[in-house]
Amino acid sequence: MSTQTCRECHRSTSEPVAVALEHVASGPxxxxxxxxxxxxxxxxxxxxxxxxxxxxxxxxxxxRPETERQRG
Ligand SMILES: [Zn+2]
Known part of the structure; x- marks a missing residue:
């Protein structure tokens, strides 16, 4: 697999992990x-x-998404 830029930390990585598809209105x-x-x-x-x-x-x-919303 080729080098990609991490979406989170914006560093180049030679071991990228695909985690999602970003949906756009036009095109793939x-x-x-x-x-x-x-x-x-x-x-x-x-x-x-x-x-x-x-x-x-x-x-x-x-x-579960709800657990992300807990507040201290
Ligand atoms: Zn990263």
Missing amino acids: GHIVYLCAVCQFALGLVPLDEHPADSLGFPALHGR
């Missing part, structure tokens, strides 16, 4: 890449591990 969507560090830190599921019916939106490992 873009694949969103993260470096392995950011992919792990954000807890995003790699795109190739998404369910077959996934639309390509970012998915979190074993987390």
Whole structure:
């Protein structure tokens, strides 16, 4: 796989992880890449591990979105 720029930290990575498809109004969507560090830190599921019916939106490992909204 070729070098990509991480969407999160904007560094070039030789081991990009595709985590989502970015949907655009016209033309094909873009694949969103993260470096392995950011992919792990954000807890995003790699795109190739998404369910077959996934639309390509970012998915979190074993987390429900509500837990992200807790406030201290
Ligand atoms: Zn990164």
